[in-house]
Amino acid sequence: MLMLSAYIPEMILTRRELHRYPEIAWTEFMTTQTVVQRVRDLGFKTVLGKKLFDETHAFDRQEKVIKGAIERAKAQGIDEGLLEEMxxxxxCMAVWETGRPGPVTALRFDMDCVNVQELATDEHVPAHEGFASKNEGLMHACGHDAHTAIGLAVAHWVKDNADKLTGTIKLVFQPAEEGTKGACGIAYSGNLDDVDYFLAGHIGVNAKLHEVAVIREGFMATTKMNVTYTGKASHAGGSPELGRNALLAGCTASLQLMGIARHGQGETCVNVGTLHAGEGRNVVPSKATLQLEVRGENHEINQYMQETAERIIRGAAECYGCQYQIDIVGAATNIKADTELSDIVFESAQSLESVKNVYNLSPKAGSEDCSFMMRRVQEHGGQAAFFLFGCNHNGHHQCDFDIQDTESMPEGLGVFVGVLKRLHEAK
Ligand SMILES: [Zn+2]
Known part of the structure; x- marks a missing residue:
């Protein structure tokens, strides 16, 4: 088999090119083009467009934002035929069938960026090396550019080694991970129902450079909600009794939500992040919108948080005679990884020369939406695992986020390929 080092220069170049043109959730049209063209050239079959999703579980798709992104992609010269296919x-899901009996393995790589303006000073490596974001206000500040580039390097490796592999390999290039919007629709689409082994990774987070952390269980189940209250405007001095005050409904809901009773069986969180209401000083406010999220240590506890929140939101509407609407705009569940596959990931990381420390981790905080894909695969009798490969970052979603790509990315690639070798190498 070819040495992995053969794939590294191209992988780093790809990552830096993706870093230059970050795209936010559901607008990754140019990134998708890069992926589709590359994997098709290598000989993969592809699943894209609506075939990749169950649309009712594709959260928070904002029509105006998507239409705007399509126009931007056209201006940037996207292939119109491919755009139509999307x-x-x-x-995109890239599928390689070896034609030899063997397991089906799916690897997940997310592709979206964050709403952050990238640091332009010389100490920041992307700025210094000339690959900082050219898309105003957007930045790959979570490392998903590295994930996508690693996925493409894995694709290249699979193609080069296809004659020595068995079974089927599916590479899932997932949009809209931020805000936990994209994975659930792919999970419910059925595209992963034949998968025996599912693996995803994330750069950074708890893991420092040259460390790999295998997540045995953890992350929090979460539901993100947008709430709209609609009341009735009236003259605040002349006829306040005719109004229905949406602002007060929003305020009441906010205060009560923060007071949801804790759950005796595990951790919970709730946050109302925004509340916008009202039209003018002397008008009874007829509109209020809230953005909030609840979390729970597991699915059942999060379910308790969500149902209690919905009851409070309904009750506050009733208090003030307002209408209300709840939109679910994101969701994730907790992770319970399978021991056998996690052990393979652990050994794969240990076998990499540059990796100094491999450890198990069960983080309580944070959420990751590929948890839905993991759960779906597990419900269909497959195994799922998740790992972190390290870098020394100053904090995710910050303008100075950086990943030491030449050192960190080969280790991520090494773990994925090591696992594929274990599961798919012809004996
Ligand atoms: Zn991320």
Whole structure:
């Protein structure tokens, strides 16, 4: 087999090119083009557009934002035929069938960026090396550019080694991980129902450079909600009794939500992040919008948080005679990884020369939406695992986020390929 080092220069170049043109959730049209063209050239079959999703579980797709991104992609010279195939849905699953009996393995790589303006000073490596973001206000500040580039390097490796592999390999390039919007629709689409082994990774987070952390269980189940209250405007001095005050409904809901009773069986969180209401000083406010999220240590506890929140939101509407609407705009569940596959990931990391420390981790905080894909695969009798490969970052979603790509990315690639070798190498 070819040495992995053969794939590294191209992988780093790809990552830096993706870093230059970050795209936010559901707008990853140019990134999807890069992925689709590359994997098709290598000989993969592709699943894209609406075939990749169950649309009712594709959260928070904002029509105006998506249409704007399509126009931007056209201006940037996207292949119009491919754009039509995408049918307004970003993302791609690349499938390699070896034709020899063997397991089906799926690897997940997310592709979206964050709403952050990248640091332009010389100490920041992307700025210094000339690959900082050219898309105003957007930045790959979570490392998903590295994930996508690693996925493409894995694709290249699979193609080069296809004659020595068995079974089927599916590479899932997922849009809209931020805000936990994109994975659930792919999970419910059924595209992963034949998968025996599912693996995803994330750069950074708890893991420092040359460390790999295997996540045995953890992350929090979460539901993100947008709430709209609609009341009735009236003259605040002349006829306040005719109004229905949406602002007060929003305020009441906010205060009560923060007071949801804790759950005796595990951790919970709740946050109302924004509340916008009202039209003017002397008008009874007829509109209020809230953005909030609840979390729970597991699915059942999060379910308790969500149902209690919905009851409070309904009750506050009733208090003030307002209408209300709840939109679910994101969701994730907790992770319970399978021991056998996690052990393979652990050994794969240990076998890499540059990796100094491999450890198990069960983080309580944070959420990761590929948890839905993991759960779906597990429900169909497959195994799932998740790992972190390290870098020395100053904090995710910050303007000075950086990943030491030449050192960190080969280790991520090494773990993925090591696991594929263990599961798919012809004996
Ligand atoms: Zn991330």
């Amino acid at each position: 049918d307004e849905f970003t993302g």
